[in-house]
Amino acid sequence: MMLKQIRLKEESIPSKNTYPFIIPALRHFSSLDFKKKVTFFVGENGSGKSTLLEAIAYQCQFNTAGGGRNNSYDVHSSQSDLGEYLQLSWSPTKLTNGFFLRAESFYEFATHIDQLESANKYASYGGKSLLQQSHGESFLSLFLHRFKGEAIYLLDEPEAALSPQRQLSFLRILHDLAETEECQFIIATHSPILLGYPNATILSFDGDQMEEVEYENTEHYQITKYFLQYREKMLRDILEEEIEGM
Numbered sequence: 001m002m003l004k005q006i007r008l009k010e011e012s013i014p015s016k017n018t019y020p021f022i023i024p025a026l027r028h029f030s031s032l033d034f035k036k037k038v039t040f041f042v043g044e045n046g047s048g049k050s051t052l053l054e055a056i057a058y059q060c061q062f063n064t065a066g067g068g069r070n071n072s073y074d075v076h077s078s079q080s081d082l083g084e085y086l087q088l089s090w091s092p093t094k095l096t097n098g099f100f101l102r103a104e105s106f107y108e109f110a111t112h113i114d115q116l117e118s119a120n121k122y123a124s125y126g127g128k129s130l131l132q133q134s135h136g137e138s139f140l141s142l143f144l145h146r147f148k149g150e151a152i153y154l155l156d157e158p159e160a161a162l163s164p165q166r167q168l169s170f171l172r173i174l175h176d177l178a179e180t181e182e183c184q185f186i187i188a189t190h191s192p193i194l195l196g197y198p199n200a201t202i203l204s205f206d207g208d209q210m211e212e213v214e215y216e217n218t219e220h221y222q223i224t225k226y227f228l229q230y231r232e233k234m235l236r237d238i239l240e241e242e243i244e245g246m
């Protein structure tokens, strides 16, 4: 089972002159086909990746503040302005299992788990409260213990808490879940390590249209490679550059 396509219900949009349709990549968006088990959203800060991911989560009936279908808790500003206008097509049937990871509100999610009455509430999180684990450990616990079976996982910057070594561990978990457990992943990321995952589609939000890019053509790859190769020159250029308006 897989999410095959998302489509914007243009006919239902009252005006394209307000958020989220003023975001360039979304203004011209009409539909998107998912061809692989792993899709990455990349693009500059503010290019609309989280907005689209959150809208997909809304249509999956996941808590848009983060969590799955059964995680009901409130966080200020967790509604989706795009969700109403998105139509999801599944093949052959809809996936109902899954999770929306939002690094920014993970603390609220962890608190929500702590407040559950169930005796085995930590079983899916490594056996102890997520708040008693480090930020990175808690992410890894989630990936290792909660993520399984046929499911769709929507992850917004999962690298936020992960060291480079743990990002490599995450790649292995991603591989096992996508290849063995038939899980689908849509991941917004700025990590050149995560983007290196083979057999993924990388979609750039940087232009007026979302478009597929090769790993080596992403800014993440190019800037990181250049920085590591020519660190001293690059630092000289950046640190000595005149800043406009100063």
Ligand SMILES: Nc1ncnc2c1ncn2[C@@H]1O[C@H](COP(=O)(O)OP(=O)(O)OP(=O)(O)O)[C@@H](O)[C@H]1O
Residues within 6 Å of the ligand: 019, 023, 043, 044, 045, 046, 047, 048, 049, 050, 051, 052, 081, 188
């Ligand atoms: N509720 C909102 N109302 C108005 N504008 C918003 C709202 N939420 C986000 N925006 C704006 O929409 C744009 C896209 O935001 P979004 O969070 O989707 O970007 P992003 O690509 O995920 O960025 P980042 O890489 O920094 O996480 C930004 O300019 C942001 O300021």
